[in-house]
Amino acid sequence: MKNDNIRPTESELEILQILWAQGPSSVRTVNELLNEKRDVGYTTTLKIMQIMADKHLVERNTESRTHIYEASISEEATQQKLLDRFVDATFRGSAMKLVMQALGNHKASKQELEDIKALINSIEKKDNK
Amino acid sequence: MKNDNIRPTESELEILQILWAQGPSSVRTVNELLNEKRDVGYTTTLKIMQIMADKHLVERNTESRTHIYEASISEEATQQKLLDRFVDATFRGSAMKLVMQALGNHKASKQELEDIKALINSIEKKDNK
DNA sequence: AATTATATACGAATTCTTTCGTAATTCAAA
DNA sequence: TTTGAATTACGAAAGAATTCGTATATAATT
Numbered sequence: 001m002k003n004d005n006i007r008p009t010e011s012e013l014e015i016l017q018i019l020w021a022q023g024p025s026s027v028r029t030v031n032e033l034l035n036e037k038r039d040v041g042y043t044t045t046l047k048i049m050q051i052m053a054d055k056h057l058v059e060r061n062t063e064s065r066t067h068i069y070e071a072s073i074s075e076e077a078t079q080q081k082l083l084d085r086f087v088d089a090t091f092r093g094s095a096m097k098l099v100m101q102a103l104g105n106h107k108a109s110k111q112e113l114e115d116i117k118a119l120i121n122s123i124e125k126k127d128n129k
Numbered sequence: 130m131k132n133d134n135i136r137p138t139e140s141e142l143e144i145l146q147i148l149w150a151q152g153p154s155s156v157r158t159v160n161e162l163l164n165e166k167r168d169v170g171y172t173t174t175l176k177i178m179q180i181m182a183d184k185h186l187v188e189r190n191t192e193s194r195t196h197i198y199e200a201s202i203s204e205e206a207t208q209q210k211l212l213d214r215f216v217d218a219t220f221r222g223s224a225m226k227l228v229m230q231a232l233g234n235h236k237a238s239k240q241e242l243e244d245i246k247a248l249i250n251s252i253e254k255k256d257n258k
Numbered sequence: 259a260a261t262t263a264t265a266t267a268c269g270a271a272t273t274c275t276t277t278c279g280t281a282a283t284t285c286a287a288a
Numbered sequence: 289t290t291t292g293a294a295t296t297a298c299g300a301a302a303g304a305a306t307t308c309g310t311a312t313a314t315a316a317t318t
Contacts, residue, residue: 009304009305009306010218010305011305011306012305013218013219014218017221021221026265027265027266028264028265040306040307041307041308041309042264042265042308043266043267043307043308043309043310044306044307044308046265046266046267047267047268047306047307047308048305048306048307050266050267051305062266065264065265065266065313065314065315066264066265066266067265067266076230078219079219079220079226079227079230080230080234082215082219083219083227083230083231083234084234086211086215086219087231087235089139089142089143090142090207090208090211090212090215091208092146095231095232095235095237096235096237096241096244096245097208098208098212098227098231099228099231099232099245100244100245100248101205101208101209101212102212102216102224102227102228102231103224103228103245103248103249103252104248104252105209105212105224106216106224106225108224108225108252110253110256112225113249113252113253115225115229116225116228116229116232116245116249117246117249119229119232119233120232120242120245120246123232123233123237123242124239124242127239138274138275138276139275140275140276141275155295156295156296157294157295169276169277170277170278170279171278171295172277172278172279172280172296173276173277173278175295175296175297176276176277176278176297176298177275177276177277179296179297180275191296194283194284194285194294194295194296195294195295195296196295196296
């Protein structure tokens with residue numbers, strides 16, 4: 001399989017977030033959205049997206065003059081890999097410690113908390129089988 | 130306050146993990162523990178720890194010839210900051226999405242799951258006040 | 259057709275991090 | 289005291305990531 005060792009850099013991840021949210025987009029669109037958060041030159045964004053294409057993090061359609069880029073790795077799979085690494089690096093592998101910290105320090109809606117409890121219950125049910 | 134914008138690199142974080150686990154340590158000790166996971170030259174470790182001292186990520190006691198290094202930022206505060214940034218970068222700010230992914234894909238003991246449920250219940254109780 | 263605007267390509271400068279060789283220093287052992 | 293071992297200091301090389309200037313090509317406008 002391809003893209004097994006995905007490791008987008010921070011800039012690349014910013015761009016992936018935009019592509020995941022927007023769907024296939026031109027460099028200009030991505031650059032404009034990027035600039036809502038911080039200043040980045042157009043050619044900088046272009047260059048990074050070209051590098052991402054080389055790495056197969058994105059695919060691009062070059063039929064029209066304005067190339068259209070699309071994420072070629074899924075948001076969920078990427079998040080999962082990055083999460084694994086983050087848990088190792090920051091919480092010494094204890095995902096539960098991370099969960100506790102995240103729950104303790106970020107506001108969650110009642111609905112979200114219920115969702116999490118439901119998920120835990122379904123995990124516990126599975127374990128008992 | 131100092132160290133407000135902590136941003137340890139990956140190598141620095143590895144070393145911090147060791148210092149948090151071991152308490153104040155010499156470069157040699159840190160380097161040996163580091164080498165249980167991967168090959169790193171002694172002077173490499175030394176250099177990084179010296180840089181960390183410059184950045185005030187660690188303090189060092191230079192009274193004896195063998196300098197003793199100690200983490201100067203707490204594990205919890207560091208984890209919290211890194212977690213915040215990670216949630217932003219990877220989960221577009223949705224800590225709950227991160228929690229769901231972490232719960233869904235990492236094995237948790239029955240006890241840990243109960244702990245999390247208890248935490249959620251206590252959060253819900255607080256919210257109702 | 260000439261001009262202007264918009265795009266991509268390319269390469270190089272810059273910055274950040276990691277790595278390590280070498281020199282200088284201090285301590286311990288012979 | 290001399291030799292050898294362990295330590296820190298220093299600087300520079302190597303790599304990775306980011307940034308951007310400039311050239312070139314294409315399309316749109318006048």
